[in-house]
Amino acid sequence: MGIQIFNTLTREKEAFVPIEEGKVKMYVCGPTVYNYIHIGNARPVIVYDTVRRYLQYKGFDVTYVSNFTDVDDKIIKAANELGEETSELTERFIAAYFEDITDLGCKKADAHPKVTEHMQDIIDFIAVLIDKGYAYESQGDVYYRTRKFDGYGKLSHQNIDDLKVGARIEAGEKKEDPLDFALWKAAKPGEVFWDSPWGEGRPGWHIECSVMAREHLGDTIDIHAGGQDLTFPHHENEIAQSEAHNDKTFANYWMHNGYINIDNEKMSKSLGNFILVNDIKKQIDPQVLRFFMLSVHYRYPINFAKDLVESAANGLERLRTSFNNTKHRLSVTAELGDANDEWLTKIEAVREAFETSMDDDFNTANAISQLFELSHVANVYLNESNTTTTVLNALLDAFTKLGDVLGLVFEQQEELLDAEIDALLEARIQARKDRNFARADEIRDMLQNMGIILEDTRQGTRWKRG
Numbered sequence: 141m142g143i144q145i146f147n148t149l150t151r152e153k154e155a156f157v158p159i160e161e162g163k164v165k166m167y168v169c170g171p172t173v174y175n176y177i178h179i180g181n182a183r184p185v186i187v188y189d190t191v192r193r194y195l196q197y198k199g200f201d202v203t204y205v206s207n208f209t210d211v212d213d214k215i216i217k218a219a220n221e222l223g224e225e226t227s228e229l230t231e232r233f234i235a236a237y238f239e240d241i242t243d244l245g246c247k248k249a250d251a252h253p254k255v256t257e258h259m260q261d262i263i264d265f266i267a268v269l270i271d272k273g274y275a276y277e278s279q280g281d282v283y284y285r286t287r288k289f290d291g292y293g294k295l296s297h298q299n300i301d302d303l304k305v306g307a308r309i310e311a312g313e314k315k316e317d318p319l320d321f322a323l324w325k326a327a328k329p330g331e332v333f334w335d336s337p338w339g340e341g342r343p344g345w346h347i348e349c350s351v352m353a354r355e356h357l358g359d360t361i362d363i364h365a366g367g368q369d370l371t372f373p374h375h376e377n378e379i380a381q382s383e384a385h386n387d388k389t390f391a392n393y394w395m396h397n398g399y400i401n402i403d404n405e406k407m408s409k410s411l412g413n414f415i416l417v418n419d420i421k422k423q424i425d426p427q428v429l430r431f432f433m434l435s436v437h438y439r440y441p442i443n444f445a446k447d448l449v450e451s452a453a454n455g456l457e458r459l460r461t462s463f464n465n466t467k468h469r470l471s472v473t474a475e476l477g478d479a480n481d482e483w484l485t486k487i488e489a490v491r492e493a494f495e496t497s498m499d500d501d502f503n504t505a506n507a508i509s510q511l512f513e514l515s516h517v518a519n520v521y522l523n524e525s526n527t528t529t530t531v532l533n534a535l536l537d538a539f540t541k542l543g544d545v546l547g548l549v550f551e552q553q554e555e556l557l558d559a560e561i562d563a564l565l566e567a568r569i570q571a572r573k574d575r576n577f578a579r580a581d582e583i584r585d586m587l588q589n590m591g592i593i594l595e596d597t598r599q600g601t602r603w604k605r606g
Contacts, residue, residue: 143198145363146439146501148371148394149295153501156393158362164195164202165357167391169349169366169374170252172209173233174218176418177240179429179444180400180407184367186430187397187438187502189246190546191365194498197545205356206249207349208234210256211342216331226332227256240417243426243588245547253352255343259334262343262351265385266323274384278314280326280339286319289380295394296372321377323347346377350390354382364391371396398441407444415444422593424449427548431456434504434546455512456548462515463539463550469522470532483521483531487538490514494542504546511546514538561592565601 143156158164168188171181188206195202209215210230219226238248255262266282269275275284286292292300303319322344327333333340353361359382366375375394382390399406402413421429432452436442490513497506518535521527543550564583571579584594587603595602 141499143195143499144501145393145395148396151297154393158200159360159392162199162201164200164363165361166192166195166202166204166363166365167349167353167357167361168204168206168249168364169370170206170208171237172212172214173230173237174212174215175233176236176416178407179415179417179420180367182240182244182417182429183400183433183438183442184365184397185241185246186244186433186547188365188395189241190434190504191363191395191502192247193545193547194502197541202250203357204249205251205253205353207352208237208252208254209345209348210234210254211332212345220330230254236418240421242585243421244417245427245430245549251356253356255348255352258348258352258355259343261355262347263324263334263336265351265354265381266343266347267337268385269323269381272384274381275323276316277338278316280341281314281322282324282338283315283320284323284377284381285316286321286380287317289384291383292380293376295376295379298372321346321373323381346374347381349374350378350381350385353378353390354386359386359388359390361391363393363395365395366397368396368398395438397438398436401441401443403445404443425453425456425591428453428456430547431508435508437501437503437505439501455508459511459515459539459543459548460550460552462518463536463543464552465522466518466532466535466539467551469527470529470536473527473529473532480528480530483517484534486517487514487531487534490517491538491542494545498545507542507546511539511542514542561587561603565594565603569601 141155144153145156146152147154166188168184171177177185188204192202192204208230211226215226215230219229222229234252241248266275269284270277270282273285274288275282287300293303300319323346324336324338324343325341326338327340327342331342333342353364364375364378371394379390401407402411402415405411405413407413407415417429428449432444432449433442435452435455490510493513494507494510497503497510500506514535518539521531521535539550564587568580568583571577571583587594591605593604595604
């Protein structure tokens with residue numbers, strides 16, 4: 141049957157047919173880098189990293205792009221409050237972002253474009269929209285004529301005449317129509333700005349992704365993805381801009397993940413339940429967080445609660461125990477067993493059921509249930525009096541490959557001795573002194589993967605076991 145994707149645009153599951161056979165162009169909206177990411181931000185990163193992994197598992201050549209918004213009102217405000225340049229602030233939080241997602245088992249994208257690197261592309265894109273009559277300049281701002289785009293509202297399934305100015309649509313005296321949205325904003329005193337044909341200013345939020353997606357992936361892409369909250373107005377506006385500019389379909393498949401609630405309440409700073417990944421990963425194994433996130437289908441809301449996270453931790457530990465018991469048995473087996481075909485058939489059945497689950501709109505919840513079935517098969521087999529390397533290797537291979545699709549590692553790392561950790565820290569300090577930052581990062585990542593948490597302080601680097 142092949143892969144089926146629930147397309148937000150059509151509200152139906154559709155057979156996935158890429159533009160070019162064997163290749164996938166995928167764009168995922170990235171963070172605005174003015175703070176550490178919270179667990180709500182982490183969910184799309186984990187979800188679409190898993191989608192990418194599964195597509196690659198199925199043999200697709202995936203080009204995966206995820207942007208950084210590195211100029212924005214929130215960034216400017218945070219930089220001013222801290223008394224630093226916006227570029228300093230954003231680079232610091234980009235580095236923190238990579239550290240957090242690596243801990244969560246996510247791979248870097250093939251490209252992480254920044255808005256500030258594409259300023260001329262953005263200006264040129266806006267100029268075309270003005271030339272085509274889809275946009276207009278007004279007192280240094282540039283706005284998009286929302287009503288001019290035929291089909292506005294098709295992604296969020298709203299009629300344009302029903303839209304009202306409110307929380308998600310900004311009113312403005314400079315606009316021809318209250319529903320029009322900003323492509324370019326005139327600079328306010330003291331703000332970072334760029335020169336443009338319309339005066340000094342900076343881009344609006346929506347135009348940035350349209351431009352970066354086009355520059356890195358072309359006029360039409362296979363999959364555009366992000367959180368449910370981006371459906372309207374962000375992704376709706378992207379479609380309007382891109383299709384008006386390119387005269388082509390912008391994206392063939394739109395994917396949106398559900399929200400995260402904290403103890404059945406919406407996460408918000410006002411409620412004091414705002415959880416940063418940088419904080420929670422010091423208390424909870426990041427692999428457990430990933431396992432927990434994938435235990436619910438990506439389109440459904442997920443409730444972050446202590447008992448549910450503990451249940452996820454216990455589940456992951458069961459899988460790790462099965463894997464490591466199998467690995468141990470492999471090291472001592474005497475190759476006396478037989479009836480390989482029966483067990484190999486069971487393992488293959490699990491693999492097929494796992495793929496069937498993932499083919500069905502990347503249903504990681506059902507895929508995880510197949511990992512537990514694999515664990516059950518392994519546990520029963522290990523109770524056999526005699527085992528063979530053929531079956532044990534097949535079990536380990538299935539654990540490893542299916543686990544990798546979900547970004548899960550089952551093998552337990554040997555615990556480092558304190559002296560070994562201290563030696564590695566010294567090597568990291570020396571590498572930083574030598575400005576060999578790649579080696580320093582390598583050592584840090586290695587220690588983190590072994591559950592060693594580093595804290596860089598004014599007094600030096602401290603460590604503790606996670």
